[in-house]
Amino acid sequence: MTLPTQQHATAAAQDRPELQAILDDIVDSGITGITLRVRDEHGEWTGAAGRSEIDGDAKPPIDGHVRIGSNTKTFTAALTLRLVAEGRIALDTPASEYLPEFDLDPRITVRMLLQHTSGVFNFTGEYYPDGTVVSGIPATPAGREWVDNRFVTYAPEDLVRLALAKPARFEPGTDWSYSNTNYVIVRLIVERVTGRSVAEETDRLIFQPLGLSGTAQPSAETDIAEPHAHAYYRYEEDGEAHTTDVTEHNPSWISSGGDMISTSQDLQTFISSIASGTLLPAELHAEMCATRETPIPGMGYGLGVFVQDLGAHGRVITHNGGAAGFAALMYATPDGRRTMTATLNYVDDAAMSLAIPFQQGSQRLVDAVFRTGQVATPAA
Numbered sequence: 218m219t220l221p222t223q224q225h226a227t228a229a230a231q232d233r234p235e236l237q238a239i240l241d242d243i244v245d246s247g248i249t250g251i252t253l254r255v256r257d258e259h260g261e262w263t264g265a266a267g268r269s270e271i272d273g274d275a276k277p278p279i280d281g282h283v284r285i286g287s288n289t290k291t292f293t294a295a296l297t298l299r300l301v302a303e304g305r306i307a308l309d310t311p312a313s314e315y316l317p318e319f320d321l322d323p324r325i326t327v328r329m330l331l332q333h334t335s336g337v338f339n340f341t342g343e344y345y346p347d348g349t350v351v352s353g354i355p356a357t358p359a360g361r362e363w364v365d366n367r368f369v370t371y372a373p374e375d376l377v378r379l380a381l382a383k384p385a386r387f388e389p390g391t392d393w394s395y396s397n398t399n400y401v402i403v404r405l406i407v408e409r410v411t412g413r414s415v416a417e418e419t420d421r422l423i424f425q426p427l428g429l430s431g432t433a434q435p436s437a438e439t440d441i442a443e444p445h446a447h448a449y450y451r452y453e454e455d456g457e458a459h460t461t462d463v464t465e466h467n468p469s470w471i472s473s474g475g476d477m478i479s480t481s482q483d484l485q486t487f488i489s490s491i492a493s494g495t496l497l498p499a500e501l502h503a504e505m506c507a508t509r510e511t512p513i514p515g516m517g518y519g520l521g522v523f524v525q526d527l528g529a530h531g532r533v534i535t536h537n538g539g540a541a542g543f544a545a546l547m548y549a550t551p552d553g554r555r556t557m558t559a560t561l562n563y564v565d566d567a568a569m570s571l572a573i574p575f576q577q578g579s580q581r582l583v584d585a586v587f588r589t590g591q592v593a594t595p596a597a
Contacts, residue, residue, distance in 0.1 A: 233262045239581050240266035246574035248563045250277035250446050254481040255586055256489075257555045263481075269446040271460070271564065277446035280480045282431060283560040284441065284448070284468065285545040286538025288484065289477040292423060292434075293400050294331050294521020295491060296407060296415070298501045299422040305410045308504065315406040320381055324389040327406065330399040331520040338383035339396035340376045341471070354379060354470060360452040360567045361459070363541070367466035370437045373401045376472060393518065397474035404473035415473055427490055431480035437469045441478055446562035448542025460564060463541050475540050484547045484558040491522065492534040493553030506534060506551075530588045537579065541565050546579055548587065557586045 236253060243251050243266065250267035265276040300306045306315075308328040312335075313321040322336075329335040342353035354371065380398040387394070404415045411418050416434040424432055433442070441464060450463045468476035479487075489495075494502035508517025508524045517524045525533050525548075535548040544561040559582065563571055 233259075233264065235585055236262065236582070237264050237266070239578065239585060240264055242581070243267075243561075243574070243578035246578060247571050248561055248574065248578070249449070250562045251559060251578075252277050252279050252281070252481055252561075253557070253559045253582065254279075254485055255557050256485060257586065267562075269562070271447070271449060277560070277562055278444040280431070280444075280482050281560065282442045282445040282478050282480055283545055283562070284475075284540040284543035285477050285479045285484065286471075286475045286540035286543065287397075288479070288536050288538045288545050288547055289434075289471075289473065289475050290400050290538075291491065291521045291536045291547075292419060292477060292487070293403055293407075293415070293473050294505065295496060296419050296422055297327065297331060297403055298497050298505060298520065300407060300410065300418070302498050302501055306406065312402055312406060315409050316402070319377060319402075321402070322385070322389055326389075327403070328520070329389055330403050332393075333395050333399055333518060334390050334393050335396070335399055336385040336387040336389050336392065336394070337396055337398045337402070338380045338386060339394070340380040340398045340401070343383075343386060343394075351383065361454055363567075364450055364452060364459075364461050364463065367463055367541075368439060369470070370467055371469045371472065373404055373469075373472045376401050376470075377405065397471060400474035401472050423487070423496070427483075427486050427496065429479070429483040429486060432483045432487075433478045434473075435468055435476060435478065436472075437467050439465045439467050441465065446543075446560070448562050449564040450542055451564050451566045463565075466541060468540070471540060475538055479545065481545075481558040481560050484545060485556045488534065488536075488547040488549045488558065489553035489556050491553075492549035492551055492556075495553070525583075527583075527587055533583070533587055539565075539575070544575065546582070548583065550587070555587065557582060 240251050250269055252265040255262045263279045269275045269277045309326050311323050312325050313323045325335045340353045343351045407415050419434050447462055447464045449460050451460045505520045506524055508519050523535050525535055533548045537546045542563055542565040546559040548557045
């Protein structure tokens, strides 16, 4: 497909009422605010709906900063693969060889950590198919305790030790289960082999090469750069609802699995480079996007990315994530030319009451952007 000239593309992209209508519906479902950035054969389109603050009238800033939650895992995986390319890390080496001070199962490899097949307990809590819940750290958003502890600093080593003190979910390599602990372990491996912080290495190997000027990886820093929308958390106490602005909080509770801050523009650049393979050598790009069967119908998981099958419309490389009243989406076709990124702000709560509207709204956007025409899938 031949892309139109930039002048024609910009003019055509300015009128996307079908996308704006979806954004408005997502806000009507309970989300406080949302921004969307789409790049396709029509050019680039941005839109916003809702409010930046619950007691204000301004829309969320189109390219405002947002806590991107588990999209951080894609950055961490890409960083790890860049270090594999430098010969610093090997995917099939046991993690215990890099971190001998932890009582890691010697069967767990770096690949399993990135792939969520290690079986290591999730330090933010485990939810089992029979309804059993095993709690994790107190900082996991769960009522007033989350609000009161949102400025506490958690050392990544302590998060790993907490997880390893709990029973493993399954034998390494025998199943798949999403665990934030995997990526904290990867962070410690990165810092061990490089002698530098994960933030410094991410800047060297991802931010600088891609020119991601609006993206940051805080460790325990609580602020977020302007411009930004506001995030909230609601809890009940003595039968009364309390809503607190939690825009500023210490993200160390979700270290390297959900602590990053970015913008829709930077996420677009990043996911396009991941999908198209421009950031990694060809063999490592293939490793990242190689999937195995997972419990999620119609989806597969590679190394830090989901690969979603759209049937006749090809597939997309994607990840999304939420972090205490903020969320972000990123999608791209395998050639990196069609992309969709979004940022959201909302009122979070322990019941995750907006989870279903969030999922339904995300799917509507995917259908509108990626199922509207044939999307080419590269030959295997």
